[in-house]
Amino acid sequence: MRKGEETRTRLLDVAEAAVLQKGFGGTSIEELIAETGITKSGFFYHFRDKNELAKALLNRYIENDERIYDEIFSRARDLVDDPLQSFLLGLKLLSELLSDLPNGHPGCLVATVCYYERLFDREIQETNRNAVLAWRRRFGRMLREIMAIYPPREPVNVDQLADMVSSVLEGGIVLSKTLKEPNTLAEQVLMLRTFVKMLFLPVVEMPRASGDSTFLGSAEPH
Amino acid sequence: MRKGEETRTRLLDVAEAAVLQKGFGGTSIEELIAETGITKSGFFYHFRDKNELAKALLNRYIENDERIYDEIFSRARDLVDDPLQSFLLGLKLLSELLSDLPNGHPGCLVATVCYYERLFDREIQETNRNAVLAWRRRFGRMLREIMAIYPPREPVNVDQLADMVSSVLEGGIVLSKTLKEPNTLAEQVLMLRTFVKMLFLPVVEMPRASGDSTFLGSAEPH
DNA sequence: CTGGCTCCTGTACCGGCGGTACGGTTTTCA
DNA sequence: TGAAAACCGTACCGCCGGTACAGGAGCCAG
Incomplete structure (x- = not known):
């Protein structure tokens, strides 16, 4: 139970990073198990298919x-x-x-x-x-x-x-x-x-004084 | 020349719709050529690989x-x-x-x-x-x-x-x-x-009266 | 100590898909 | 009419998702 959860979490961590960079279709199961350090059978022990991983x-x-x-x-x-x-x-x-x-x-x-x-x-x-x-x-x-x-x-x-x-x-x-x-x-x-x-926030009539007008209208050209 | 452009456009149309629904990784070339009505050779005549299609x-x-x-x-x-x-x-x-x-x-x-x-x-x-x-x-x-x-x-x-x-x-x-x-x-x-x-748009003190939602605010600049 | 459960490994295999190679054929336009 | 453009057909490779199944190590309760 403890060990299984740990492996599963590691697998999910690896998968999440990969999916966010390459999408689901671009992420292969083989690449996930290679990085996690388990075998294909190990993967399919935790998830029935890619859909369940997702x-x-x-x-x-x-x-x-x-x-x-x-x-x-x-x-x-x-x-x-x-x-x-x-x-x-x-x-x-x-x-x-x-x-x-x-x-x-x-x-x-x-x-x-x-x-x-x-x-x-x-x-x-x-x-x-x-x-x-x-x-x-x-x-x-x-x-x-x-x-x-x-x-x-x-x-x-x-x-x-x-x-x-x-x-x-x-x-x-x-x-x-x-x-x-x-x-x-x-x-x-x-x-x-x-x-x-x-x-x-209600409008407050600020006295036009101090120089907090950092960004006001001036941005870099181009 | 004319025909080629047309096929290419149709291919791109089909591909765009598919990619937006399933992502690049989830879109297969075979499915694109099936819907476009050309063969695999035809596809690779127009695009060297999937990357060039993208x-x-x-x-x-x-x-x-x-x-x-x-x-x-x-x-x-x-x-x-x-x-x-x-x-x-x-x-x-x-x-x-x-x-x-x-x-x-x-x-x-x-x-x-x-x-x-x-x-x-x-x-x-x-x-x-x-x-x-x-x-x-x-x-x-x-x-x-x-x-x-x-x-x-x-x-x-x-x-x-x-x-x-x-x-x-x-x-x-x-x-x-x-x-x-x-x-x-x-x-x-x-x-x-x-x-x-x-x-x-400058603040205008409107008399609280009618329905407010005019699209183009009616105030003058400054 | 033993049996059972969890958590995997190993091996073999299938079909789909991306991609290559290459020869042949039809269509188009100058 | 002839060359270039625009394909088609076939065969093949290797990766990948997924299935099937046999087995093994470690741990824990009875």
Whole structure:
């Protein structure tokens, strides 16, 4: 029992890294068992076929993902009481966590599965769909709390705004990976944070004084 | 010459649809030639290997993508003179175009390639990277024009804001496909539009009266 | 100490697929 | 009409996913 779990975990670790770099179709079982150090029979002892490997991989990824969000936003909630400030802090913490990843975000399995729909059975697609719906509920819950206090400056649909968080994360990952700019993802999260801040925080007429206008209109040419 | 191009185009059409549904690794050459109605020899007459098919596929996709953006935003530019209003109109037109797709957006090849990096040579990855950089330049150019007139309400980096457009599009596609909700993508684009609007359009103290949702805000710059 | 369970290894085999090689054939256009 | 373009047919290779099945090492309860 103990030994089996350990091997299985190692196998999943190797598979996850490979799949995020080459996709499911591009990842061969033989390559996984070579790197894990087991035989083909060993692999098929743990997983009936590639589809079941994908299932286990996706479930594990989603669970881990949820855990991370739980930690971040509950910590933000502990530090700040106001729901808006707490959410903004959570986004800040998230962006810090993302920019601390040494080689950038490795990629999102949900997106990988999404671009592989026809290869897997309905169960996996349903799992994937539920993961995205869980994100919608999670961020939606927090946004509803905010909206109960802060009237949004523009009329917005809560679910769509919640989806915006997922969109920016998924899109940011694609950009970050494609550009090979690890920081882009974290920057996008901060940009989203600016959006939320602007949407809910009342306008304050700041005295035009201090020089905090770092980025304002000036970016590199070209 | 003429016939060859036609077959090649049909092959690329079939391949693009298949790749967006199953990824490169999940798409077999044999299945492509079966649907196109040619033989294996015919396939390898047009493309030396799968890598070259991917290259042609990606280049064609990017060109078409650029063409669509050109059309939309130049049309918006023709209709409205103000750079901000023109950009907002462009986003509106884009969202309409996206919600008019009968089966939703089929997927973005740039994202597919991004999740397949290790499978292709550097040339393809470079092509993909340049496509994203072209998006950054495109939206950045328009945003700079806007910023020359409208001071942003919050300090933002132009490139990061330009990337936000790409992020929301890429992320919206993932969400739309995963949720099987074709409209989600268009909604996300409109949400981004709200962001841009809020960021640049001056605050107007509206008398709390009628339904609010006018698309083109009616305020004058500055 | 023994039997049974978990966790594998080893070997053999199948069919599909990417890719190569190469000769032949039809179609197209100058 | 003739050469180039655009294929077709066939045969073959090696990798890979998957199946089948036999067996073995280690551990733990009775």
